[in-house]
Every structure is written in structure tokens, then in C-alpha cells.
Amino acid sequence: MKVKHTSALELTKTLVKEDSSWIQLHRSKIEDRMIDIAGGTGLDNSAGLNPIEAPDTIKEQTDDTNQTSYTPLLIAASKGIVEIVDNMIEVYPQGIEHTSSNEQNILHVAISHRKIEIFQRMKKMKTIMTCRLASRIDKKGYTILHHVADTKNYDGGHQPGPAFQLQEELKWFKRVQNIIPSHYVMHRDIEKHQTAEELFKETHSKLLENAQKWIKGTSQSCSAVAVGVATVVFAAAYTVPGGNDDTGHPVFLHSPFFLFFTIMNVLSLASSLTSVVMFLSILCSPFEYENFRISLPRKLTLGFTLLFFSVTTTMLSFAASILIIIHFKKTSWTSTLIYTAAFLPVSVFALMQFPLYKAFSSTLRALTRKFTPHYLLTAIQSKE
Structure with missing residues (x-):
């Protein structure tokens, strides 16, 4: 090759x-x-x-x-x-x-x-040349922003869900809008006499409808799973492995496995309940175009990340509780069996949801980048 x-x-x-x-x-x-x-x-x-x-x-x-x-x-x-x-x-x-x-x-x-590599190369050229190319209007009266709204050559993008496909289109619209003259936003084409924004909303109305249905269904399903995880770990907190002694203290209170069990159980409960809050906030959102550009994908990303983390910590808590029960009588093959049983559901869950989580990665990078020292320093300098 x-x-x-x-x-x-x-x-x-x-x-x-x-x-x-x-x-x-x-x-x-x-x-x-x-x-x-x-x-x-x-x-x-x-x-x-x-x-x-x-x-x-x-x-x-x-x-x-x-x-x-x-x-x-x-x-x-x-x-x-x-x-x-x-x-x-x-x-x-x-x-x-x-x-x-x-x-x-x-x-x-x-x-x-939607060839972003070519677009980036044209954008990096001399400022005068970029402005000349961006200012061109074709025979249909389309600016480059109208071509973002026109879905004639749009193949659906590379994202796994309608919500992230719509987010990709909205980001593409915003990226192109940043390089055109400001007054071009109000320019209307020859055929339909629409601005680029009006044409975008018309051509992407079906995608918006699909995105609304998809994100609602995903949020409801994930919130149900998160509530189930929270119920399990909440019940586990009151039925500690090994039981309690006559004074009411856990029998294996001083065991390192018991400490690990407690930490994982608390983290699982906190993350699962927080993910439920994130999914409920999605269901209460207005589901407009602007919400799909940043707000809704970010909430879905955080909720899904917390849900995945809660499932992982729940299985680790389960492994710790089994190790506490068998204590020092365990053998090598029992340890291997326990670790396999603990991580198998997490591994299957991760593999099945990998395409969706890959779409979350760009949102996660954008979210974490805002807390880096370089970003904070740049923000402070821009304000000054």
C-alpha cells in the first residue's frame, strides 16, 4: 500500500x-x-x-x-x-x-x-486570498455559508447518532461563518430568497427531529440504568460483606479489602446519581438547534461518562466484597475467576458502546481543554 x-x-x-x-x-x-x-x-x-x-x-x-x-x-x-x-x-x-x-x-x-482538510488549508492561506475566496457568490446566489446549509452533497457525516451528526453540522456552520464578511449573514439566495440560516433550518429539520427522538430515548434508557446501579450500591452499603459483630461494627472493618469496597461503593453511588441528574437535565431541555451545538452533547457526554464510571466501580466493589468473604482462604484460580467476573460486564459494555463513546471524545477534549493552564491564561489575556 x-x-x-x-x-x-x-x-x-x-x-x-x-x-x-x-x-x-x-x-x-x-x-x-x-x-x-x-x-x-x-x-x-x-x-x-x-x-x-x-x-x-x-x-x-x-x-x-x-x-x-x-x-x-x-x-x-x-x-x-x-x-x-x-x-x-x-x-x-x-x-x-x-x-x-x-x-x-x-x-x-x-x-x-464537508472536506475539512481542504477547508483548513484554504483558511491558512494569506488573509487576502482567503477573503477573496470566501466572498465569492455562485450563480444560485449561494455564499459559502449557503453551501453549509445545502445538504445536496451531505452524506450523513461520520458520527454514530443523529444528535452528534447535527452537532457536527452546527459546528461546521459556525466554523464557516467565522471566515465570511459579517454582512453576508443576511444575504439571500436567488431561488428561494433565504438567508443561510433559514436554509439551514429548512434542510436540517428532519435531522433535528431525529436528533430529538434519539437523545430523548438515549437519556431515558441511561437514566433507568443509572437508577438501577444507584439502588444496588445503596442497598450494598447497609449489607456489608461479612456482617456486623455484637457492637454493630463490620467484622472486616480493618481489612484493606473492606476499605476498598467502601470507597468503590461510595464512588459508584455518587457517580450514578450525578449521571441521573445529567440525563434529567437533558430531558428538561428545549431541544432547539443551538442546544445541540454545545449544551446537549456535553450533558450527554458527562452523563454517559459518569454512568460508565459507576458501572466500573460497582463491579470493583463486587470483586472486593467477594475477596472479603473468602478472605485469606482464596487460591490463585479463585482470584482469577473473581477478577474475570468483575471486569467482564465492564469490558462488554465498553466494547458495545465504543463507537458512541468515540463521538464523546471530541466533546470531552473540548470540555477538559477549558481547564488547562494555557486556556485559562489565554482567556485572562483576552479580557485584559
Whole structure:
């Protein structure tokens, strides 16, 4: 695979030097404009089109060749092939400003197809170039923010649940909004006369409905599990392993396993009840678009993390109680059996929920990053 990848890169560099498609497409666009002028003024035109019907015919051809009119640079951007984009920009820097027949540049294409790697490369370019690309409006009157709202090229994203898919789209909308001129937020397209935000809410209404149902069902299921865990560990606190002596003190009070059992039991009870509070706060939320960008995914992440922690500490508490009962009479095979029985449910639970927890990781990183010294120092300096 490495050899094939290296060979493909070498072939790409060779083909890029021979590519002239962007020049040819530029010439064809000039010819189209000349035909438009000829049709509008009644002059003869070489294409043999009726002067009255010429503009409509050309418009239909343009709409039908949306993908075929893309240059290799725009095709590479739509597929997210970073190596080809980098090589083409290096060889033909002027090609980056070229547009398709629909007046879409590389930034329009990358944003429409949700190719964040290409978007980040364009964003890191010189400020003037980024502003020029971001300020472009295509033939439909779409800004780059409208292309975020348009789901024509949206394939559902890479997140496991509708709530995190919607969060991904909302973050993408906010990320693109940060690089466009501020007055473009109120710009309306030609076809529906909608702003980008209005178009986004219209095209993502079904995803919002699915996200609401999914997060409600997930929160209810998880809260029921958390309540069950809390009930078990609460009952275990009053039925300590080994029982009590005549004075009412636990028999194995001075055993290290009893201390470990107590600590795990308290942690399990605290984390399970806290997760219940988090899930209940989700069910009481308004479930609007803005809530799905930060608030609801963060609450779900914290609640699920606490639930997983409570299940883990419950099983550790169970293992400690078994070790207390058999005390020093245990053998090596009994210890192995106990450890296996303790960690098997936790391991199965972790493996089954790994795709969902992977989606939580980005939210967890964003949450923990706010408590790092670097973030706090930056926040203080910005306020000053």
C-alpha cells in the first residue's frame, strides 16, 4: 500500500504539470459570455443558437454539467484528496481562484462536500486570498455559508447518532461563518430568497427531529440504568460483606479489602446519581438547534461518562466484597475467576458502546481543554 501510494503521488506530480483543463474551461466560459452578449443584442453567433433561446439553452447545459465542469483541482477538493490539491496549487497558484461553470471556487466545493482538510488549508492561506475566496457568490446566489446549509452533497457525516451528526453540522456552520464578511449573514439566495440560516433550518429539520427522538430515548434508557446501579450500591452499603459483630461494627472493618469496597461503593453511588441528574437535565431541555451545538452533547457526554464510571466501580466493589468473604482462604484460580467476573460486564459494555463513546471524545477534549493552564491564561489575556 505504501508503494502504491508513493507511485500515485509521483504520477500526480507528472500529470499536474501537463494539466491545462482550468485554462480550457476558462476559455469556454468566455465563449459562453460572448454567446450571451450575442443573444442579448441580436448579433449572429457561431454556435448557431436562436438569439432569444440561447441564454436558456446555455443555462440548462450549465445545470446538467455541474460535476463535469469541475477542473481536476475542484474534483480533488470535492473528494478531499489533499495531496493532489497541494501539488496543483504549488504548480499553478493562479488556478486556486478559478471557478466552475456555476461560479463555484475551491472553497465552495470543499465546504459543500464537508472536506475539512481542504477547508483548513484554504483558511491558512494569506488573509487576502482567503477573503477573496470566501466572498465569492455562485450563480444560485449561494455564499459559502449557503453551501453549509445545502445538504445536496451531505452524506450523513461520520458520527454514530443523529444528535452528534447535527452537532457536527452546527459546528461546521459556525466554523464557516467565522471566515465570511459579517454582512453576508443576511444575504439571500436567488431561488428561494433565504438567508443561510433559514436554509439551514429548512434542510436540517428532519435531522433535528431525529436528533430529538434519539437523545430523548438515549437519556431515558441511561437514566433507568443509572437508577438501577444507584439502588444496588445503596442497598450494598447497609449489607456489608461479612456482617456486623455484637457492637454493630463490620467484622472486616480493618481489612484493606473492606476499605476498598467502601470507597468503590461510595464512588459508584455518587457517580450514578450525578449521571441521573445529567440525563434529567437533558430531558428538561428545549431541544432547539443551538442546544445541540454545545449544551446537549456535553450533558450527554458527562452523563454517559459518569454512568460508565459507576458501572466500573460497582463491579470493583463486587470483586472486593467477594475477596472479603473468602478472605485469606482464596487460591490463585479463585482470584482469577473473581477478577474475570468483575471486569467482564465492564469490558462488554465498553466494547458495545465504543463507537458512541468515540463521538464523546471530541466533546470531552473540548470540555477538559477549558481547564488547562494555557486556556485559562489565554482567556485572562483576552479580557485584559
